[in-house]
Amino acid sequence: MGGLRFPAFQPLVHLSEMVQRSYAATRFQMFGVAFGVMASASLLNPGSVFAQGATEKGANPQTQAALAAVRSVQINGGNHAEAQAAVKKLNTLDASQLVTVLKAFDGANPLAKNWLMGVAGAIVRQSDRLPNEALISFLNDKANDSDARYWTFELLTQNDAALRKQWLAQMTEDPSLDIRYLAVAQKLEQLDAAAVDVAAYGQLLEVARHPDQLKAITAKLRDAGEGVDLARQYGFVMNWQLIGPFDNREEKGFDVVYGPEKDYLAKPQEKPAGLYSGKEDLGCTWKDASTTADDGLLDVAALYNKEKGAIVYAYTEFNAEESVAADIRLGCINANKVWVNGKEIASNKIYHASSSIDQYVGKTELKKGLNTILIKVCQNEQTQAWAQDFSFQLRVCDATGKAILAAGRPVVPVKKTESKDGEQK
């Protein structure tokens, strides 16, 4: 889809006015607190305690210490006593401190963020006014923590559909994937209701990140006669070399280091070469395998006569244009391990408990130039009809889900009549 431009993103400079109109026109209940009809001028009076920037200056050492205690929450209930004591103090803060609490999300671990959400919720519940201008300013600053921004967005819009709609119209490239998803969904709904606009769908395809939305937008483009390389949009790896089967009877092979794995780990920048002795001492050699499925699904069962109690290794080389942090996202209904450049980034001894795009996410650093990926796919011996799939799908993308493509990967536009998904139960 060459030649498309990212839509220009307008800062939310006029939102204060929108919130002002919304609050002036609406009586609603939020988190158990009733907001009456308000004069817009008094709510957003720059001279009031709710003026932009006033909350940060108001954060005193005790508040900062309490926030630090909450941020110190660790796994296994670590620092709970300190956090609980701190929460009791923080819950009594007035609304002028709400943005201070939201800023504390930055760099906090996911556990601590939930504690902070509890504090923020308590402050809102006991407040009869919100610091709207400060909250809007917080939301506007895309450098702020995405979870905190999404929480703020919901706080400000969940009872105001018109405001929500107006804001989402500008947020299709928001760094918060939750907000972006909502914005793309709204835009998609609008496009679906109007005359077909291929260019607009194309633009939306470039900013969408959620797999479901990429698929939905692609379907619309293909309905309009356009060819779309959806697998490329996702970043799925389509070409592999497979070797097997190796023994996994009684599920005993998961941790067995078979020949290809052993040789790969010894020399991770090379494909393990040669002939290996596989299940029942039968010789195994590499064979090429590729998929054309939109979702990159490779059906191993079809290539190995539906072998049960077996392991197949899949190898590929990924030529990265530059050094970059990457997500390796695997969907696999079988037990699996994944290595990148010899380093294990995923290990999941799970059989037939559903499968999905992005089911397992491993983090890695791709080097500029050659990178190697090895997957160990393990099928067991379950006999149920729903336990027969032996397959996988793997994509390479950044942390937002945007595809990272191997150098020189061609575009293969697929039209409606040619498209297919792999079949997965």
Next chain:
Amino acid sequence: MSIVKNKLALALALATTVLNVSDVSADWPAFRGVGGNAVVPDAKLPTEFGGEANKAVAWKTKLPGRSVGGPVVVGNKVITNSAGGVDAKRLTVSCLDTTSGKLLWEQAFRATGRTFYYPTSSNAAPSPCTDGERVFTFYSSNDLICLDLDGNLVWYRGLAYDFPKAGNDIGMSSSPTVAGGAVVVQVECQGDSFAMGLDRLTGKTLWKMERPNEANWASPVTVQLPGGKDAVVLQSSQSVMLVEPNSGEKIWELEVGCQSIPSCTQVGSNLLVPSGKGLTVLDLGDGAGTPKSLWTNNKVNPGSGSALARDGVVYALNGSVLVTADLLSGEEGWKLRLPDAGQLWATPVIAGDLLYAFTQDGDCFVVKLPSAKDGKGEVVSRNTLGEAVYGTPAISGNALYVRSYDYLWKISN
């Protein structure tokens, strides 16, 4: 309602099981009520409700996400949890006023565990539980949240964040339970698989027990032993056991292979155990020694919902067939097919002599239970809410509280 009144109401609810005391205003503190036996002998509920006219629907309140769990009732508050937003990561706990259905408070969090689940399920699959002062909500993503009854966070644990291999991408649904000084959860799957007791007040781990590495959607059940002490029943495909809730110490364990969906039920000094493909009833005795097995009957099979018992009769919904048996002998009684019922996931509940069974499509069969030993139940009505119902409803104050996918309903005369 004050804390003192809450505790009194909870105590009355607990007494119902052991002392056969009936209090229609008692709280409904957990999945299937107290001891898992969803029976309120003196409650009076409508036999006809719902439909286009919303007959006997006192209120119906929309919630911010889907749930397939049931609500809990504590005092004048009914609390339910939901999961919505992108990939069901936005976890919400909502508290409504029982009289008006008005939202009293709502608190949102973000999932830190796996949020994949079967398409008809939800990340909000487990039902909450309460100790009368706090509510504990749990999710398929293994986020465990403790709030006070005003919605303020007491503590939060991300059990899948702590144990990253904990999760089942078909979904998890085991509901938490309060016992002694602990809240007990079962997190059982092919990955990190364990049962855990956490301090109710602080969320710190009191004990952790490794469990079989296999999917298990059944819930731990708090039972009251003679002498008033609480204990917790844990079931798996390998055994059923009773543990001391504060220490996790095993009191007894029986090698009875249990089903992975319906849960155990305490009925007085008996325990109904969904075993193999049927039901086993144990005599708990004094609670300290290994219980005696009274009977096992493969034709009394609870299916997806759990078994319950009233007046010496066991009820189990086997698919769409309601089967009965004598509680002490296991002798089979009458059976009744619920016509064109389709699939039923929720455990039936009994109010007075009426049994309420919800289908996954949101239809409720009301069955009048016989008063005589030689009688037979009969379907007296089929009521339509028009929305999927997977969670077991709650009964309190002569009202039925039903959680459908997106709404909480109050059904009462």
